[in-house]
Amino acid sequence: MRIMNNATAVTELVTLQELHCAFHRVAENNGIAGTDGISIEQFELAKERYLSQLLNDLNHNSWQPKPYLRVNVPKKNGGERYLAIPCVRDRVVHTWLAQKISPIFESQFTRSSYGYRPHRSYMDAIQRVEFLRDSGYHWVVDADITAFLIILTTIYCNKKSQPHWLTHLM
Numbered sequence: 001m002r003i004m005n006n007a008t009a010v011t012e013l014v015t016l017q018e019l020h021c022a023f024h025r026v027a028e029n030n031g032i033a034g035t036d037g038i039s040i041e042q043f044e045l046a047k048e049r050y051l052s053q054l055l056n057d058l059n060h061n062s063w064q065p066k067p068y069l070r071v072n073v074p075k076k077n078g079g080e081r082y083l084a085i086p087c088v089r090d091r092v093v094h095t096w097l098a099q100k101i102s103p104i105f106e107s108q109f110t111r112s113s114y115g116y117r118p119h120r121s122y123m124d125a126i127q128r129v130e131f132l133r134d135s136g137y138h139w140v141v142d143a144d145i146t147a148f149l150i151i152l153t154t155i156y157c158n159k160k161s162q163p164h165w166l167t168h169l170m
Contacts, residue, residue: 034087
């Protein structure tokens with residue numbers, strides 16, 4: 001197993017085939033264009049060129065995500081919810097990275113973790129909470145991933161150390 005020297009080394013592991021698979025997953029979602037105005041359909045028409053350029057950018061550590069498109073979505077109970085829509089090319093990178101690291105994180109999650117997990121839904125979490133309540137438990141602990149992302153960003157920016165899971169990507 002090769003040990004990587006910094007967080008940006010993860011991009012050395014990307015292949016064109018993996019980017020094609022990631023784009024296929026992105027296209028299945030039928031999302032809208034981001035701030036660059038390139039729709040999934042437009043990306044598809046020039047897919048080879050876009051993915052080759054993306055591969056080059058990732059391999060040379062020159063990929064930079066574009067600003068997100070901010071979209072206001074009305075809530076049923078009034079008010080608005082804001083969505084941040086990345087460009088298609090950035091969604092391809094996000095999807096590729098998620099495909100790479102998900103198996104590593106999945107093996108470390110507990111059975112009681114339900115958020116953003118494959119084959120698990122909010123209804124699964126509700127059923128589990130109801131079962132535990134009916135079994136006599138009375139406390140619920142809710143955790144947010146925000147603190148984790150702050151720590152990960154700090155590690156990446158400082159480049160003084162790397163998360164242990166990054167060494168498993170090879």
